[in-house]
Amino acid sequence: MKVLLVEDDAALAKALGDALRDAGLLVEATATGREADYLVRTERYDTVILDLGLPDGDGTRWLSQWREDGIDLPVLVLTARERWSDKAAGFSAGADDYVVKPFETAEVLFRLRALVRRSHGRAHPVIRIGELTLDTHSGSVTLAGRPITLTAQESRLLSYLMHASPRIVSRAELAEHVYNRDHEPDSNVIDVQISRLRRKFGRGRIETLRGQGYRLVDLEAQA
């Protein structure tokens, strides 16, 4: 999961960023609304964490601009504001959920995962595709009830494919959502990691569609 963290307080950006990275998320951070605006329009993120008090304009202003321009990626608002009139302003600007400072990382993670899940049209926290399951909260993967150990990168890759399944996901899309913008991989790297995943739970589960991309399939349903 690739997250854009928009937070002007350097200490908080670092602490929260590190905590989210530890949880296996890909986090890119920016301190200004202007840069966030640029990134949101040029990069692909699964979700945005937006602090409302930014040095260059209120977060809600940027948010409503994005919504007006049809950018509908899920946005989690981070607010120190207690007044409901302020929170309500955040909602009407187009926030999907909010977390009030001071928060626990667990809550931010919980909200983020739920947002991303729902943006893929999934309501249940456990995604089940055939015998393969992913608990979006804990990040644990099981195959026929047996836990499977994955590296962080593999986990992100699989998570994205499972969220998207049965949609076909292009290499470019995978690269954008699963890898950091500074370390964008060549397609080889993705191929290598896909084949590692295939080794861990069977060849047929991840199909390669030539010229289009990858698709995670429900083997058990096909059988």
Next chain:
Amino acid sequence: MTPGGMSRPTRWTRRVRLAPLGVRLLLASLLLVIVLLPLAGFGLTYNFRQSATASFDSRLESQLNALLAGIQVDNLGRRLQLNRSLGDARFDRVYSGWYWQITDGDDLMLTSRSLWDQRLPVPAHDNGVNVYAVDGPRNEGLRMIERDIRLPGHANEIHVALAGSTRELDREVGRFERLLIMSLATFGVLLLAGLALQMRWGLAPLRRMSANLRAVEEGEAERLDTQLPAELKELALAMNSVLERDRRLIERGRAAAGNLAHALKTPVSVLKTLSERFPAEQRQPINTELARIDDAVRHHLARASAAGGAAFSGRVSIAKAIEPVVQGLARLAQRRGLRFESYVDPLAAARIDPQDLQELTGNLLENALRWAEGEVSLTVRQVDQGVRLRVEDDGPGMTQAQSEAALARGVRLDARGSGSGSGGSGLGLAIVEDLMALYGGTLRLERADLGGLAADVWLPVSPVSPHGDPAPGGT
């Protein structure tokens, strides 16, 4: 003096001192009328009686002169006779009230027929013409004029007296008095009515001002109308600037509390996030302290926000005030995959600061959304003397002990485990309780029809004590 005797006049003077202006002015003019009009009446009656008596006396004197002119002494110089009648029949009718008599020392020489066998008293007197009030026959009040004269051809000085009954004089004065009393009474009533009207008109700006003040107090007006007479205008302007300063102070207080809270929250967030890296036994005390900071900040921020709320709030439409919160949270519920149903009576209204109302609704709904499995509902209805606001969810609900704990400040309820990750605290409900104390409402926690918790709030249409203090800070 008994204590009772002491206290009565004090109470009375206090009541007079604190009487409304209109009553004071009316009392003053009533007193004036009661004292002045009778005084004027007495004065007028006295003068009238004086002048009526004077004219009566001059009539007596002219009759005395006529009498004197008719007196003759006979040739012997001994007997007196009247050579012509006074031309007034009253002197001939017995006891008619009009008499004359001529005496020579103690010897009676001549009397009018009306005097019959009686005599007029002859008081000790000086020379010249004198007038006395005397009692005549049948104890009738008379005015008597008398003088001593010396007649040519008569040895002694003779004494001539003429008297007329004061009956007519009294009757005339009485008639005048009756007329005067009637006139003065009418005058007094008209005067009081006029004064009352004048006061009404004169005090109208004051009444307008006090109605205006009430409107400000009830939140129907922001400031006092200054279209007033000069003296009051100054007062209204001064009041307005006090009101303005009051509002600014409240605003500044709110802003300062908000800024402080805002400034504290980010570092607390950082510390909290950093502490998560520590082992559990080290994290625990840090988190406890951070929670205390957070609770204190929230509590005092909520108090500062609520502080000025009730003082100047007018009647607000509940539906309109909470619409943004309800809409925002409906959207949130949808995102979280929860069903959210709301019914808000469009006519429901109460005297409450819109921000406080949003706070109330927002906190209750937020709580419900946090715990709900699949459904949350909000109902707002106008009930007798108040507004009922009920938020239900289908979550796990609360036991009696939990409800009590939830209402206690600072008790954290997020014991749901890290799986849900629902951070947050019972403070939402504590703030609701603060607001209830401020507005004189009630909060009940009970089992919901949906199965979970129902938070039932009753708010009076008008707060009992708009200047009440929220519940004392426990931390």
